[in-house]
Amino acid sequence: MKLKKILFPILLLCFFMADAQTASIKNADKKYDSYAYADAIKAYEKLVEKGVREERIFQRLGNSYYFIGELKDALKYYQELFSINENQEADYLYKYAQCLKSEGNYTKADEILEKFSQKAPSDKRVVLFLKNRNYLEDIKSNSGRFDIADAGINSKDSDYGSTILDNKLVFTSARDTGSIIKKNFKWTNKAISTLYAVDLNPDGSIGKPMLFHKQNLQVNFNQSTPVFTKDGKTMYFTRNNSVDGKRKQNENKVTFLKLYKAVLINNEWKEVQELPFNSDEYSVAHPALSVDEKTLYFASDMPGTLGLSDIYKVSILSNGGFGAPENLGPEINTEGRETFPFISDENELYFASDGRPGLGGLDIFVSKITKECTFDEVQNVGEPINSKQDDFAFIINSKNRNGFFSSNRVNGHGLDDVYRFTENRRLICEQQISGTITDQETNETLSNVALILFDEAGKTAVEAKSDANGNYVFSNVKCGKKYYIKTAKEDYLFKEVSITLKKATGSASLPIALEKKPKPITAIPVVIKTNNSIKPVKVTIAVGTDLGKLLKIPMNFFDLGKATIKKSSVPQLQKMVDMLNQYPTIKVDIRSHTDSRSSSESNQILSDKRAQSTKDWLVSKGINADRLTAKGFGETQLVNKCADGVKCTEQQHQQNRRSEFIIVSL
Structure with a gap:
């Protein structure tokens, strides 16, 4: 009887403890599912401190830190996760590898990526990794082209996403405005961000950051990443979903991001309206304008997205309306995150991605937009723009090669910081292929020989002919690729030769000797x-x-x-x-x-x-x-x-x- 009296309270206590633990997990899951990652982290970590070692908790802790850009902490929990069970879904392998890169452990990261490639062989990220196993060497060859410095505008909070308007730098900041009532963003539990502006003086100095006063915009919601038309009269920007000054949520009580348009009237931003392809069910953010201002680029996770977020474009119609959004496709997007697009005056698309071979976190990439509206080779812009952490929101003045980008790299002022840069060497790497055409038997130079240069895919690049001295030239040929040259001349046999160019600007010599057709x-x-x-x-x-x-x-x-x-x-x-x-x-x-x-x-x-x-x-x-x-x-x-x-x-x-x-x- 005494034993029963002792056991019953113990069993009852265990029941209540188990019930409390289940409730705590449900509460943490609710925060995670509503994208309140900072609160979810606190809730999950309390469970871990109490000795709970459920696999799913470590998955979500790793993801929560990953999504707010704190890769060092994410690495800690992914390592715990894989110690519990090595057999994880492919995407955890990829995120784990990205976090290892953030610590500079590229050898281990590549080992994990090899396992990732076996789990998801058709994944675009796998294809890119297997195709670019020497990605660190490629990044190194693209590095050292920039001089960077602190932009001089950063606070202890998050500062990012800059653009230029009338010799001012307009950027996003979550700094303390001195308000008595402070609102926090649930994703990170940090202060709501808004727009600031700072003068860019002719002598290169920077003025004092001030609230972007030319606005009649709500400041009680996150608003960020503006882009302005060249005349400065129209602005597209990102803001939390809201209606009549009130936050709007979907059925799961999640507030997504939307794109808005505002017009400058009497020195104030008015007629604020959301763009028609927004939704309460997904985010649309980070606008960029094409050179002719007829196309708007943006990032979104709308239906049809290949990964966590993709880059899209939409036509801006002459009547002020918009066409249907178009995904830029697998030439640009992966199963990872592609975000923060920017179009330079030279029609280059710069964007941030963690789905392509990089140094860790988000890296900045660039691709030339062709006349056919397709995309040329995507290249990592290299160090020091890119680091082991998240690097994003790149903009550049194509004339003076100055610009700004954002990063959460170590030794910064706050969570994210804005950096300024000068590009001192262009990324464009071109070679010149030249040589002399001769008769194989007599060594006589041959004029008027027709030549065709094409790449490994068999696409014709350019045609040429040898001059009176037998010389030919193919200029502006891309570095680091293998090319073939076919020749044609009457009374001579057709010939095909190949050449692999170095990954450095310069010239390459390829003499070609032709054989005469034998007499029949x-x-x-x-x-x-x-x-x-x-x-x-x-x-x-x-x-x-x-x-x-x-x-x-x-x-x-x-x-x-x-x-x-x-x-x-x-x-x-x-x-x-x-x-x-x-x-x-x-x-x-x-x-x-x-x-x-x-x-x-x-x-x-x-x-x-x-x-x-x-x-x-x-x-x-x-x-x-x-x-x-x-x-x-x-x-x-x-x-x-x-x-x-x-x-x-x-x-x-x-x-x-x-x-x-x-x-x-x-």
């Missing part, structure tokens, strides 16, 4: 089958002759998308066997071509397989392998206009799907 051998009798009868035919053949055309063999021996010779093609290919047996000194280069459908990479692979399959078949019929070479050309040598995006008939596409048997030696 005439009147060689060839016996071929025609209409089930044997008919001797006298023809003229030489090096360069296509035996396939000579023997009237159909160009295509394969079903669409396959590399196995069709049974119906065997009788036709037997003609080639008979021909090669009849003339045992002839050597042939088997060349396979595809049409432009499917990707250039898959077409190259398919044509390689088809050429090799044809060679293997001939060898199986007794033809010596030393007499045969095989190469696929993919879609690089189309015989008609049917390139990517061109509408063609099936018959026109079939003209490009062909095999050739070119005599290379008699």
